[in-house]
Amino acid sequence: MTSPRLPFVAVVGHPNAGKTSLFNALTGARQKVANYPGVTVERKSARLPLPGGETVDVVDLPGAYSLDPRSPDEEVTRDTLLGRVPGDPRPDLLIAVLDATNLEIHLRFLLELKELGLPMVVALNRVDMALRDGTTIDSARLAARVGCPVVETVAVRRQGLGELLAAVEGALHHAASGPAGRDVPSAADPVRHMRALAREARALAADVTLARGAARQVTDRIDRLVLHPVAGPALLALLLFLVFQAVFTLAETPMGWIEAGIAALQRAVTSALPPGLLASLLADGILAGVGSVLVFLPQILILFTFILALEASGYLGRAAFLVDRLMARAGLSGSSFIPLLSSFACAIPGIMAARTIADPRARLATILVAPLMTCSARLPVYSVLIAAFIPARRVLGPVGLQGLVLFLLYAAGALAGLAAALLLRHTVARGPSLPLMMELPAYQLPRLRDLALGLWLRALAFLTRAGTIILAAALLLWALASFPRHNGHPPDLTESFAGQVGAALHPLVAPVGFGPDIALALVPAMAAREVAISALGTVHAIKGDDPSAGLVERLRIAWSLPTALALLAWFVFAPQCISTLAVARRETGSWRWPIFMLVYLFALAWIAAFLTYRAALALL
C-alpha cells in the first residue's frame, strides 16, 4: 500500500433489507451525503470508530437485487464491489444485510456476493419481525454454512450493533492476511448460474430455518383494503388531498416567521449602515433574494415528511401499484409515480429519484416531464397573481374561486405532464416499455429517527442551494439593477442593465401580453422561479415591511387581467430553473436532453400564454 488509508467497508443488500436503517443506526448524524462522480446516485458514507479503537470508512451502497445491474443505482453497487468506482478503493469488507423474514430471496444475493471473494460479515436483520411471524433461524448454523460471521440485528431498535461492529473488527484483522477479491465469475450461461444460486439459497434457507410461521398476515390484511380496486384508489386520492392541504395550511405560520425574520434583518442592516452600495447589497441583494426562497423551506420539509413517512411505511410501493395503469396510458409505469410525486416539492429530488426506474426510456420521459409537476417554487408566483387578479368569491359551499384556480393550475401541470410523457414515448423516448415489476415490502411503522435524519439531509441540500446558486442569482440581479451608476446614485430601473435586458427581450414576449417589466423579471427567474416575485418587487419599486402585499396592489393597477392569466399559464410550463437543467444534465449524461427540455418547455409556455392571452382578450 503506497499511502495509508482507512479500511473501506461497504454495506450491501436488497432495497428492502433494512440496509439504510442499519447504516443510520451505525453512523447517525456522522454520515456525509455526496454524489458518485458523473451520476447523481447518492453516496452515503461515514467514518466509524470500531470498539477496539480502529477507525473505518463505511459506505451505504444503493440497494440491489443482484450484481447484474438494472438501473444506474445498481450499477454503482456492482462497480463499487468490483473496485471500479474512481476515488473509491475496492471494499476491504462487506456487511451484507439480509432480511430474516425473507431469507430465501436474500440468501440468493448473499451467495452471489460470496463469489466476489471479499471478507464479509452478515447482518441478519429484522429478527424481531421474523420471531413475531413465528420464524426462528439458526444463525450459528447459517454462519457455518456460508463461512462468515452472522450477527442478528434489529436495526430500527439498535439491537446487535455492538456485536456487528465487533464482528467487523474481527473479520478485518482476520482478512489482513487473506486473499484479495475476485472478479464476477463470467458464467457461460448467466441465467442457469442464477438459477443454481437460487436453488442453493432455498435449500440453505430450509436448512437453517428451525421454525417457520405464516408470514405477513398483517400486511395481507392491510393490502386487502389498500390495494382494493375501488377503495384503494379512493384512499390514495384522499391521502394526496390531505398531504397538499397540510403543505399549504401547516406551512403558513413558520413561513410567516421566516418572512418576519428576514424583514427584521433587513431593517437592522438599513438602520446600522449608512445608505449606499453596501447596505443595498446586503438588504436588497442578499437578504431579499435568498429570503424570498428560504421562505419555502417549511413547505418543502412538510411535503418531504409525508413522502419519507409514506415511503418508510411501505405505502409508496402500493401507490405505484394503484396508479400503474394510469401511468401506462402515458407510456410510463408505476415506478414513475414516486419521482413525479417528489417533483411537486421540487423537480431536483424528483429527477434524482428517477434513477430507480429500470426502463431507460421511461426514465428519460419521466425526467423530461418532471418540471411540469407544480413545484413549491411556483407557489409564490401563483399566490401573488391569484391574490391580485382572482376575486375571493365562494363558488360552491366552502370552495373558493381562488383555491379552485390554484387547484386547476396544479391539475393543468400534472395533466400536461402525462400528455407530454405520452408524446415523448412516441417520439424521442420511443420504444417498448419494461413492464412494472416491483417489490411490495411489508408494512412497518416509520421510525422517527430515520425520518428526522432524512429530513435533515433534505433541508441541508436545500439550504446549500439557497446559499450558492440562488445567492449568486440574487447578487447578479441586484448588480444588474444597481448599475451603471449616475453620480454615485443607483440608476432608474429602465436605464439599468436589467432594464436594458428587459427591453431587449420584450419583443419576444409582447405577443403573449407581457410588458417589459415581466420580460425583465423572467430573466433572473431562470435561477429560480420564485425570484420572479422579488424581481417584480424591485421593478415596481416596492418599499416597506410587507413588499408582497404592496406588490399585489401595484400589479392590479399595472396589468390587465389577460396579461395576468397569460403569466399564470406561462408559469405552468416554463422551465424557469437552472438547477433543474443542471441536474437533468448530470442524470442524462449530456447537454442534449436538458437543452431539449428547455426548448420544448419554453415553446409550450409561450403557446399556452399566447392562447390564454388571446382567449381572455376576446372573452373578457
Added chain:
Amino acid sequence: MPRLDQLPLRQPRVITGFPDADPPLVARLLEMGFDEGVTVEVTDRAAGGDPLAVRIGATKVALRRAIARRIETQ
C-alpha cells in the same frame, strides 16, 4: 396449464416454468424469487385487472399481466 395472470385470487400454485420469457426477464424473475417449484399466489388485482400483486415466498411483488402471462403454473 394456467398462467399466473389467469389464476383466481388467493389460490396458491406451484410454478412450472417461464415459457415465452427471454433470458433477461428470466433473470429478473429469478432475482425477485420466482422459480420452478416455488409457490405463487395472486393476492390482489388493481382496477381493470392489471397490475397484479403476487405473493412469492415471504415477499409480495407487483407485476403487470404482460409478465404474469409468461409464468406458467401447475
